[in-house]
Amino acid sequence: MSLSAVRSPSASNRTGTPSWRLLTMTSKISSNKIAESLQIQFISEIHVALSSTEKWRAVAVQTWPSLVALAVASLAGLAVVALAGHSSLDAARIMFEGAFGDRYAVTESLLKSVPLLFTGLAVIVAFRAGIWNIGADGQFMLGALVATFLGVKVVWPSPLLAFAVIGVCAFLAGSLWAGIASALREWRFVSEVISTIMLNLIALQLISLMVHGPLQEAAGTYPQSDRLVEAARLARWIPGTRLHAGFLLGLALCGALWLLLFRLPLGFRIRAIGQNPEAARFAGIPVRRTAVMAMLLSGGLAALGGYVEVAGVTYRLYENISPGYGFTAIAVALLGRLHPLAMIPAALLFGGLESATRALQRNLGVSPVLAEIIQAFVILAVVGFEARRVRQWLGRRRGS
Amino acid sequence: MNVPVRHIHLQNIHKRFSAIRALRGVNLSLRTGEVHALLGQNGAGKSTLMKILYGLYQPDAGRILFDEQPVVIESPAQAIRLGLGFVQQHFSLVESLTVAENFALGALSERIYQPAALQTRIQEFIDARGMAIDAGARVADLSVGEKQRVEILKALYRQARFLILDEPTSVLSPAEIRNLFAELEALRRNDIGIVFISHKLAEVLEISDRITVLREGRAVGTTDADSSDAAALTAMMMGEAQPPRKADKGPWPRSQAAKTLLTVEHLQVRRDTGGLALQAISFELKAGEILGVAGVDGSGQQELVEAVLGLRAPARGRIRWPGGSPPRMGLIPADRLRQGLVPEFSVAENLLLAHADDPGLKMGPFYAPRKIEQLARKTIAQFGIVCRDPHQPVQELSGGNQQKLLVARAVHGSPPVVVAVNPTWGLDVAAAAAVQQRLRDLCRRGSAVLLVSTDIDEIYALSRRFFVLYNGRLMGWADPSTSIETVGRWMVGMADGSEARAKD
Numbered sequence: 057m058s059l060s061a062v063r064s065p066s067a068s069n070r071t072g073t074p075s076w077r078l079l080t081m082t083s084k085i086s087s088n089k090i091a092e093s094l095q096i097q098f099i100s101e102i103h104v105a106l107s108s109t110e111k112w113r114a115v116a117v118q119t120w121p122s123l124v125a126l127a128v129a130s131l132a133g134l135a136v137v138a139l140a141g142h143s144s145l146d147a148a149r150i151m152f153e154g155a156f157g158d159r160y161a162v163t164e165s166l167l168k169s170v171p172l173l174f175t176g177l178a179v180i181v182a183f184r185a186g187i188w189n190i191g192a193d194g195q196f197m198l199g200a201l202v203a204t205f206l207g208v209k210v211v212w213p214s215p216l217l218a219f220a221v222i223g224v225c226a227f228l229a230g231s232l233w234a235g236i237a238s239a240l241r242e243w244r245f246v247s248e249v250i251s252t253i254m255l256n257l258i259a260l261q262l263i264s265l266m267v268h269g270p271l272q273e274a275a276g277t278y279p280q281s282d283r284l285v286e287a288a289r290l291a292r293w294i295p296g297t298r299l300h301a302g303f304l305l306g307l308a309l310c311g312a313l314w315l316l317l318f319r320l321p322l323g324f325r326i327r328a329i330g331q332n333p334e335a336a337r338f339a340g341i342p343v344r345r346t347a348v349m350a351m352l353l354s355g356g357l358a359a360l361g362g363y364v365e366v367a368g369v370t371y372r373l374y375e376n377i378s379p380g381y382g383f384t385a386i387a388v389a390l391l392g393r394l395h396p397l398a399m400i401p402a403a404l405l406f407g408g409l410e411s412a413t414r415a416l417q418r419n420l421g422v423s424p425v426l427a428e429i430i431q432a433f434v435i436l437a438v439v440g441f442e443a444r445r446v447r448q449w450l451g452r453r454r455g456s
Numbered sequence: 457m458n459v460p461v462r463h464i465h466l467q468n469i470h471k472r473f474s475a476i477r478a479l480r481g482v483n484l485s486l487r488t489g490e491v492h493a494l495l496g497q498n499g500a501g502k503s504t505l506m507k508i509l510y511g512l513y514q515p516d517a518g519r520i521l522f523d524e525q526p527v528v529i530e531s532p533a534q535a536i537r538l539g540l541g542f543v544q545q546h547f548s549l550v551e552s553l554t555v556a557e558n559f560a561l562g563a564l565s566e567r568i569y570q571p572a573a574l575q576t577r578i579q580e581f582i583d584a585r586g587m588a589i590d591a592g593a594r595v596a597d598l599s600v601g602e603k604q605r606v607e608i609l610k611a612l613y614r615q616a617r618f619l620i621l622d623e624p625t626s627v628l629s630p631a632e633i634r635n636l637f638a639e640l641e642a643l644r645r646n647d648i649g650i651v652f653i654s655h656k657l658a659e660v661l662e663i664s665d666r667i668t669v670l671r672e673g674r675a676v677g678t679t680d681a682d683s684s685d686a687a688a689l690t691a692m693m694m695g696e697a698q699p700p701r702k703a704d705k706g707p708w709p710r711s712q713a714a715k716t717l718l719t720v721e722h723l724q725v726r727r728d729t730g731g732l733a734l735q736a737i738s739f740e741l742k743a744g745e746i747l748g749v750a751g752v753d754g755s756g757q758q759e760l761v762e763a764v765l766g767l768r769a770p771a772r773g774r775i776r777w778p779g780g781s782p783p784r785m786g787l788i789p790a791d792r793l794r795q796g797l798v799p800e801f802s803v804a805e806n807l808l809l810a811h812a813d814d815p816g817l818k819m820g821p822f823y824a825p826r827k828i829e830q831l832a833r834k835t836i837a838q839f840g841i842v843c844r845d846p847h848q849p850v851q852e853l854s855g856g857n858q859q860k861l862l863v864a865r866a867v868h869g870s871p872p873v874v875v876a877v878n879p880t881w882g883l884d885v886a887a888a889a890a891v892q893q894r895l896r897d898l899c900r901r902g903s904a905v906l907l908v909s910t911d912i913d914e915i916y917a918l919s920r921r922f923f924v925l926y927n928g929r930l931m932g933w934a935d936p937s938t939s940i941e942t943v944g945r946w947m948v949g950m951a952d953g954s955e956a957r958a959k960d
Contacts, residue, residue, distance in 0.1 A: 315822070318823075319822040319823050319825075320821060320822060320823065321812045321813055321823070324805075324808065324812055324823070325812060327801075328798055328801070328809055328812075331798045331799075331800050331801060332794070332797070332798040332799065334794050334795050335794065335795055335796055335797055335798050335809065336798070336809070337767060337795075338765070338767070338787060338789050338795040338796065339787075339809045339810045339812075340765075340785075340810065341809075341812070
């Protein structure tokens with residue numbers, strides 16, 4: 057996306073337009089810069105001992121598939137827009153402005169990336185352990201459900217207390233949901249792919265049941281909950297925008313997960329059982345227990361995302377609370393190489409893409425379906441270009 | 457039957473896998489109507505040779521003649537067309553399909569699949585060969601012996617004139633083995649040529665017409681089964697019995713007072729597939745000794761190791777540790793890439809794998825990358841591991857260097873007990889000697905080593921006493937003064953003079 061988007065302003069030869077101002081601006085705020093520095097940090101962590109030229113070569117080697125994937129997806133997406141009878145150049149400009157056009161657009165992009173940060177982390181922990189958690193969506197919904205319940209039904213004396221208690225409860229709810237799949241996997245040898253997808257469907261129906269019943273708004277008009285009480289909501293972080301504290305929590309958790317995976321014994325064990333469970337077993341690592349821990353953590357992280365979305369953005373629960381965050385998260389996690397820090401730019405990118413396609417809907421009247429097609433192209437391209445790595449990560453699964 | 461006799465000649469076959477010379481100029485002649493046994497220790501090259509014949513590998517040198525015509529066998533499909541069938545140890549059957557459907561896979565002639573007609577046709581084929589298999593049964597519901605029969609029949613259905621059976625008896629119960637032998641007799645009368653790969657002497661002598669012994673990639677000799685006996689074959693398999701090496705072992709610290717570090721009492725362990733892998737094994741491991749466990753591969757060593765490590769629960773009997781709970785143990789596992797290393801992890805991370813909770817590598821609750829790297833650098837230098845740096849993934853290292861890393865990890869911090877399975881596997885002479893010296897040094901400092909090895913020379917060189925496992929049973933205790941002929945007989949299942957038939 058970024059390649060063609062960056063090129064389009066100069067191509068349309070409109071210096072001084074908002075999009076051009078924006079370009080300079082973004083290089084300051086700059087998800088790109090963040091991406092770059094994180095990418096370097098990530099690489100350098102693996103290749104500490106490489107000389108600096110080698111380091112740069114390594115960065116190039118590691119990064120190019122992602123960039124090619126994005127370029128291919130951008131072109132495909134714009135081709136679809138052209139097929140639908142719109143100008144590709146206009147579309148590119150509108151999308152870029154929609155994602156980064158002004159301060160509000162940027163914060164909206166960041167906002168859209170928040171649920172992906174959490175679900176992306178969830179996917180990373182599970183995949184690193186060699187577990188295909190396709191259920192981040194359901195775990196997200198469970199978190200949203202529990203958070204709504206506590207945020208609507210309980211009178212909270214202080215926002216901080218609400219934050220702590222609701223956060224922990226949402227986390228546990230997601231852990232429980234993932235725990236079902238984990239128990240089935242470890243003790244009954246049920247494929248977690250199947251069980252987590254099933255649990256997604258159940259979670260969806262559970263939310264439907266609740267917003268039509270016990271949790272429905274007092275007015276009883278729509279299938280949605282009442283608004284969360286003031287104290288249960290997350291603070292807005294930048295005045296005049298909707299960006300809330302959940303974004304910072306997400307970033308902090310990315311750091312925390314990095315610490316866990318690369319600096320703590322539990323994370324090391326998680327990575328070991330993901331890469332070679334048999335060697336881990338012979339090295340005395342309790343494989344089953346570690347796998348369960350990873351899955352509980354994964355579910356909890358996804359559920360925190362649900363809590364943060366309800367308490368920071370929507371303030372209520374409704375059936376469509378997740379438009380498939382748990383699935384987009386898989387693309388985000390893979391694009392971020394299953395690395396908690398490298399995933400941040402990937403999440404920001406997908407957040408920006410969401411904002412961009414919404415702008416496309418607003419300004420060009422492009423069907424939302426088209427927007428989804430563009431997103432799907434990005435996901436396909438990413439997975440396609442990363443296929444080898446994905447196989448490498450997930451190739452050595454237990455029992456196969 | 458009036459079918460012409462057919463011949464296969466393999467001439468001067470060479471095959472090399474990176475550093476390992478698997479085959480070094482092997483000649484072999486096969487003919488229809490004959491059971492030809494390939495006998496040899498694990499790693500002697502039996503399976504490699506047959507995989508070349510079946511088109512799974514290409515030889516580096518040498519040629520294959522079918523009825524005096526040279527052929528290049530590029531794929532199993534071509535081998536099948538030439539009339540070869542290969543029954544591997546791991547069956548290539550689709551479990552969810554019926555027997556008849558498995559027959560038809562890749563060999564279905566009609567355009568429209570008619571299950572009933574197919575089943576009738578296959579059933580007739582099976583019945584004509586006098587074997588009891590239901591063509592309509594799902595393969596998943598069959599016993600191991602029946603699956604093997606299906607594999608044999610499937611090959612025959614594809615008009616195989618030569619059948620290669622890779623260790624066919626290793627998965628069978630004694631009753632099933634009798635059955636198999638009766639069937640092989642019938643096949644031989646029907647002018648099928650059979651290659652019988654085994655390391656079990658008694659079976660080979662019973663079933664085969666001719667026997668070719670392979671050792672270290674060479675065909676040591678071919679004899680008629682009638683004119684051969686167990687002793688002669690053992691000698692061929694094991695090589696010239698080397699005089700036990702008693703010198704250069706350094707001081708022997710073990711005394712009556714030596715502490716017992718591990719007591720195993722009447723240990724029985726089940727294998728994954730159900731049967732008993734170990735039957736009533738008892739031994740004690742004392743501080744300062746290297747206790748050897750000899751035996752051909754698959755005699756129960758793996759299950760013994762897993763039981764000692766606490767990875768496999770005993771079905772009966774006990775494993776006792778002096779402190780009540782297992783001490784810190786070092787392990788050099790049998791299969792280094794599956795059980796030992798995480799190929800994608802770096803050298804440093806693989807070192808960390810067995811020492812994940814070592815407080816010396818941490819600062820507070822966190823790992824200290826600097827300390828881990830230091831340890832890795834020290835280890836690399838000490839053990840002469842050739843690698844770019846501690847961050848290189850171990851999958852890029854050569855097999856020998858991977859093995860050195862495993863040894864280094866196992867002896868790091870001098871654990872009281874080290875379980876070493878084929879510790880010098882894949883190492884050159886100098887590196888192997890260095891590893892053996894490490895194990896001796898470890899014992900001198902009071903640790904004990906349980907040395908499980910299929911290399912009898914290694915057992916003789918390192919251990920002061922050892923026992924031989926065969927088919928899960930302890931055949932006898934020996935020490936380096938025991939003759940290698942005796943030990944060799946135990947290893948192939950013959951208790952002094954008489955044949956030992958395991959009762960499952």
